[in-house]
Every structure is written in structure tokens, then in C-alpha cells.
Amino acid sequence: MSLSVAVAGASGYAGGELLRLLAGHPDFTVTTVTAFSNAGQSLASAQPHLRSLGHLTLAETTAQSLAGHDVVFLALPHGKSGELTEHLPAAALVVDCGADHRLRSASDWAAFYPGQYFEAWDYGVPELIVGGAKQREALVGSRRIAAPGCNASTVALALAPGIAAGVIEERDLVAVLAVGPSGAGKALKLENLASEILGSANPYAVGGTHRHIPEILQGLRGAGAQSPTISFTPVIVPMSRGILATSTARIVPGTSATAIRDAWESAYADEPFVHLLPAGSFPRTADVLGANTALIGLAIDEAAGRVVTVTAVDNLVKGTAGAAIQSANIALGLRETAGLPVDGVAP
Numbered sequence: 001m002s003l004s005v006a007v008a009g010a011s012g013y014a015g016g017e018l019l020r021l022l023a024g025h026p027d028f029t030v031t032t033v034t035a036f037s038n039a040g041q042s043l044a045s046a047q048p049h050l051r052s053l054g055h056l057t058l059a060e061t062t063a064q065s066l067a068g069h070d071v072v073f074l075a076l077p078h079g080k081s082g083e084l085t086e087h088l089p090a091a092a093l094v095v096d097c098g099a100d101h102r103l104r105s106a107s108d109w110a111a112f113y114p115g116q117y118f119e120a121w122d123y124g125v126p127e128l129i130v131g132g133a134k135q136r137e138a139l140v141g142s143r144r145i146a147a148p149g150c151n152a153s154t155v156a157l158a159l160a161p162g163i164a165a166g167v168i169e170e171r172d173l174v175a176v177l178a179v180g181p182s183g184a185g186k187a188l189k190l191e192n193l194a195s196e197i198l199g200s201a202n203p204y205a206v207g208g209t210h211r212h213i214p215e216i217l218q219g220l221r222g223a224g225a226q227s228p229t230i231s232f233t234p235v236i237v238p239m240s241r242g243i244l245a246t247s248t249a250r251i252v253p254g255t256s257a258t259a260i261r262d263a264w265e266s267a268y269a270d271e272p273f274v275h276l277l278p279a280g281s282f283p284r285t286a287d288v289l290g291a292n293t294a295l296i297g298l299a300i301d302e303a304a305g306r307v308v309t310v311t312a313v314d315n316l317v318k319g320t321a322g323a324a325i326q327s328a329n330i331a332l333g334l335r336e337t338a339g340l341p342v343d344g345v346a347p
């Protein structure tokens with residue numbers, strides 16, 4: 001059986017990565033691709049690396065062009081999918097890669113995003129601990145899924161096991177991330193010009209202003225935190241894709257090193273895509289490029305009284321398109337790992 005799929009925002013980075021993975025998926029056939037300024041052009045002109053789908057033409061992004069498909073993936077700017085999804089058929093599975101349906105609190109939305117608030121959908125991070133179980137349970141049979149922000153899911157996956165097991169404190173969490181500029185999309189932005197980025201590391205959204213903060217805290221509350229706080233600082237570095245997140249937390253006094261490591265080991269032991277590395281090993285972004293994996297290294301800094309986690313993710317795969325497809329697989333009762341690589345591309 002092959003399910004028909006439409007991808008909106010197919011000319012962008014997230015849309016392109018969805019298409020690259022969907023082209024190799026055994027259960028999906030991409031029949032419609034849509035765009036905005038590139039509508040009317042061939043997909044080959046916007047995404048020349050996608051040879052097997054190059055014959056498709058980019059349609060305009062409308063409810064009509066997206067109707068009549070079993071599955072619709074949306075990779076549109078924030079605010080654009082919320083308007084559109086109200087007009088999509090209830091029976092179709094819709095997976096939104098934008099932020100429009102991620103936050104359960106309208107006031108969180110208003111504090112960090114412009115425009116209208118739309119209700120939250122099932123959050124597309126299957127491995128996240130929620131109420132002692134995993135988020136994948138909520139995805140079974142779902143028809144509306146919000147894929148995560150790439151930084152948000154990386155940090156939430158890194159810290160949730162320690163929160164759920166009660167071995168780290170929920171206040172005074174700190175995350176500093178090295179991120180590639182593809183996270184900001186293909187649209188031209190002065191600060192992302194090669195001349196601004198090459199040879200430099202550029203911090204942005206410093207001081208509690210990044211819009212992924214409420215999404216991280218929402219994830220950690222699901223894992224059992226009451227009122228967590230996090231200091232979150234992203235830094236753009238000269239690599240086109242990838243996130244390396246160093247997320248640290250105070251250890252609950254009296255907790256043994258074994259109990260700390262057990263918390264992460266038991267959370268992810270059976271996961272196909274989220275892996276705790278052996279003690280003393282830490283991931284590099286080069287280890288996850290092109291793969292749907294999140295690799296976590298963990299150390300205990302006894303002098304500082306903190307757990308230090310280092311997590312590597314490809315922002316366009318596990319951070320977006322891979323999470324979207326993995327969640328769709330679960331929702332539709334397909335093999336969870338179908339179409340999703342665990343092996344990366346190196347060097």
C-alpha cells in the first residue's frame with residue numbers, strides 16, 4: 001500500500017529534507033509539492049539535489065492543492081500553517097513543521113510569537129518522557145501532529161530523563177548550543193550571509209528571548225517538572241547543518257553517579273534513534289549529519305555539582321523532517337523506523 005503525500009513549503013530547507021527522506025520511504029508516494037515565490041517552477045529548479053522527484057512542479061500552497069492526500073506535511077513560515085490547516089480535511093494526517101501548533105499556552109505564544117494563537121496538536125517527539133510514559137503513545141492514531149523546534153527537542157531530550165527520575169533540579173538549567181544556519185531557513189537574512197558567518201561564532205537571542213524556551217519548558221513539565229527555569233543561548237557556527245547542545249543541571253544532593261547514569265540509560269535503552277553514548281564518549285555533529293539520531297554524551301562534574309549532557313542532532317533530520325516522518329509512521333501504524341536513516345554521512 002502506498003499513501004499519497006503532499007509537501008507544502010517544498011522549496012525550503014525543511015521541505016527539501018522531508019522530500020529527500022520521503023523519496024526513500026516504502027509506504028509513501030509524494031504526489032504534490034507546493035511553494036510560494038517558486039510556485040510554477042519545477043522542483044528540480046528549487047531543489048536540484050532531489051533527482052528522483054525533479055519531474056514534479058511546485059503548485060501554489062492552498063487548501064485546494066493540499067486536499068485529496070492521505071498525508072500532508074507543512075514546512076511553512078510561522079503563522080502560515082495555522083491559517084491553512086483549519087481548511088484541511090479532518091481525515092488526512094497533517095504534520096506541521098512550523099511552530100503554530102506546538103504550544104499549549106496562549107500566553108506563552110503571545111510572549112514569544114507574533115500573530116494569532118492556534119491550538120496545540122500532538123507533539124512530534126516520540127521519545128520524550130511524558131507522565132512516566134513516552135510521547136509516542138499520544139501519536140498512535142493521531143491526525144494532527146506538531147513537529148518540534150530543532151533546538152527545543154534537542155534540549156528537552158537531553159534533560160527530560162534526569163527530571164523524570166528526580167536526579168537533577170528543575171531550576172537553574174543551562175543550555176548553550178552551537179547551531180548551523182540552515183536552522184534559520186533558506187530565505188535571505190543579512191546575519192546569515194556566508195560573509196557574516198564563515199570564520200565566526202555568532203550568538204543570537206541571548207538573555208531569555210529565544211522562542212524555543214517555552215517549548216523546552218513545556219516538554220520538561222511533561223516529564224514531571226513543576227516550574228522549571230532554563231538559561232538558553234544559541235550560537236551560530238560555520239557548519240551548514242547540525243546542533244551541538246551542552247545542557248547542564250544541578251544534581252539533587254545525595255544522588256549517586258550510578259543513579260544519574262541509570263536515568264538516561266533506562267530512558268533511551270530501547271529507542272531506535274536516541275542513544276546514550278558510553279561513559280567518557282561525547283558526540284560530534286559530524287556523527288549525526290543526515291541521520292535521524294540524537295546522540296547524547298553524559299558527564300558528572302562533581303566539583304560544580306552538575307550533570308553535563310552534550311547532544312548532537314541534525315536540525316533538518318531529527319530536529320525537523322525526520323521527527324515529522326517518524327511521528328507520521330507512528331500515527332499511521334507503519335513501522336516507526338520506515339524511511340529513516342540511523343547512519344549519518346561522514347566526513
Ligand SMILES: NC(=O)C1=CN([C@@H]2O[C@H](COP(=O)(O)OP(=O)(O)OC[C@H]3O[C@@H](n4cnc5c(N)ncnc54)[C@H](OP(=O)(O)O)[C@@H]3O)[C@@H](O)[C@H]2O)C=CC1
Nearest residue numbers: 009011012013014035036037038075076098183185186187
Ligand atoms: N530549518 C530548520 O532546521 C527547521 C525549520 N523548522 C520550521 O519549518 C518551517 C520551514 O522552515 P525552513 O524550511 O527552514 O524555511 P525556508 O525559508 O527554507 O522555507 C520556507 C518555505 O515556505 C514557503 N513560503 C515562504 N513564504 C510563504 C508564505 N507567505 N506563504 C506560504 N508559503 C511561504 C517558501 O516558498 P518559496 O521558497 O517558494 O518562497 C518555502 O517553501 C518553519 O516554520 C521553520 O521554523 C522547524 C525546525 C527546524
Ligand SMILES: CC(=O)N[C@@H](CCC(=O)OP(=O)(O)O)C(=O)O
Nearest residue numbers: 098099149150151180181183184
Ligand atoms: C540558526 C537558527 O536561526 N535556528 C533556528 C531554529 C529554528 C527551528 O527549529 O524551527 P522553528 O523556528 O520552527 O522553531 C532558531 O534558533 O530559531
